[in-house]
Amino acid sequence: MDPLSDAIRKSGADAFVMYASSRDADMRYLTRFTTSDPFVYFKKPGENGVIIISQMETGRASRESPAAIMTRAEAGLPELLKKEKDPLQATAKMIAGQTGGHILVPPQFPVGLAQALGEVCTVSVDKGTVPSLRAKKTKPEIALMKEVQKITETAMGKAVALIRESKPKKGILYSNDKPLTAEQVKYTMHCHLLEHGCTAVDTIVSCGEDTAIPHMTGTGPLKADEPIVIDLFPVNEKTGYYADMTRTVVKGEPSRGIREMYDALREAKQLGISRVKSGVPGPDVHQAVVDFFAERGYESDTRGFIHNLGHGVGLQVHELPTVGPAGKKLAAGNVITIEPGLYYPGTGGVRLEDIGAVTAKGFDKFTQFSEELVL
Template identity: 35%
Template sequence: MPKIVRLIVASGETSSNLRYAAGFSAPDEFIWFDDGAGRRGVVMSALEFGRASRSARPDTEVLPEQQFGASRLEILSKLAVELRADGYLVPEDFPLFLADQLRKNGIPVVAHSGPFFPEREFKTSDEVEKIIRSQRAGEAGCRRAFAVLRETDIDSAGRLIWNGEVLTSEILRGEIDLEMVKLGMLPTGTICAGGEQGSQPHNVGSGPLFANRPIVMDIFPRSAETGYWGDLTRTVVRGRAPEIVRKAYDAVLAARELGKSLIAVGADPAEIHRAAAASMEKAGFRTGQNEKSAFGFFHGLGHGVGLDIHESPRLSPRNANPLRGGEVVTVEPGLYYPEWGGIRLEDLVYLSPGNAPQCLTELEDFLEL
């Protein structure tokens, strides 16, 4: 029977699979392998050999590149000989040029279809704690935003004024991100979208922020130390929210709480999504598409969070695989209308194997400040 060795060649900073497999990260590319017979290891440059020796998982060998050669092709060719490998099984994002080189050198390379480590979907208690630490940092960033918004004045044009200047999405995002950096996070793409910009779920926001209009703040910090993410969203109004915004906020909050209550071992993610969507529809908020854009609730209810910000499982109509316990997922319904903006409220939930869902988010909920 052919001996196929699992192989990853990547940087731990960009490959969550490599970070998961090796137990540590390094900015430079390195090699991880598993021969399926109890031998796992990493092949490291002299620059990173010491780090790997200290940080790799206990069952992982740390081998020097010099033992095998200079180029990636030479190293992997000699590694295949040492492991008596008949080929390599690699993730879908394996470098194509390197795969072609190996095949030309007589070493078969096959891309694995689907998740390379399906077990990543189910978090250990240690992983949950790492996610919680990132989530707390995100909450601190959001509370900093609340404080800034409370300190604002309103000018004759309805713009928010802070420290003598117009408060923009960019300034508010900077305050959020700085707070998280102080706590060891790497903020990326923090959303502060005011008014109509909030009707586009991934619009990060730009320009002046205004009173009496919703501001969507979606915050997803990644720990520089562990690589694990947090994810949360709050929508607030500085001043008085219009009636339609208050009704939409109430509908989204109710949908989020309903979705959280339905998370359980054996639950169908598609059904959870549909229940949350139906509750907002029943509250009078229709979903559809016109010549300009989609409106209403037009994205999935949630997604897994771990070493990737978006990973399995999805809470969406496309996923009918029952929850099994051990997942960490967001629950983030939203309503979006170009006429006035958007509302999104997001919490993070851990479904323990014992079927006791736990909300990992401690940030308060309110609309007006």
């Protein structure tokens, strides 16, 4: 079964075409080739894909990619550039010359190139075939993601250890006689990740009032007796696969409100996990947690639980499937997060996030890290 070939045939197109660098998750998935420069990928129904790249990249591409390799010279680009002043027009004619008069492109295809292609062939837009393919992970992909998660948890452990070992002075946490900052905690985690071939951006280490804003990245000294939300989602640079996890901790004595929110949060996460298995609609899993929070007196609108229960993870940190109102049925091989959170301005916020694979029987949880609140 080849869903991409089926999509091409159903659209009436001659080929599927992408133009992007490997930073585009769909391109990396289809080609397994890594480069910061954009290149062409095309696939005709029932045939293997082909990538068109510069001569200097052919040796590396032949090692990395299962696709057939064609140089830009072989595709006729140098000759076209002699005739065309506009590089986009030349590229469009090169693509049309290899693919035919009707092509299917993904929604993120560059607009300028699509317009140039529209002058030489018919262009149709696909409705998400490749992201849907990516959503179902193979056993080797799941193994790669489990390895990233192990590294992530070790980095998280270093962050928690820093906070645990800190000393409160006048409401501020100190480490080695200096205020312990969000930046220092992030730096410690990022260094560990780099040592193990991973990188992370937009890491969250928020504290106190900032924790009521889910994606506030956090800055400055960390406070005693206040919630500290640590959300870490690194990528393995070699494989391109992500992991994702969140923990909330307090050094000192949390308020009663934070304790009660956290107790409800742990139960909500376990409830969500217990509802996961293939064939179950993502919206149903999300709604079960919404209903649970409502029974505990927590809202799910402009405050309280204000985001989806989870999301897919893979070559992007946020991808299909959605575990929320807009989601569809979960399928075996989906790798998702379950991450309930509660956010109240004036009180603070708490969030827990685990990652795992959907199976026919339930949820294969990758996350093995402690849920300890008070350090």
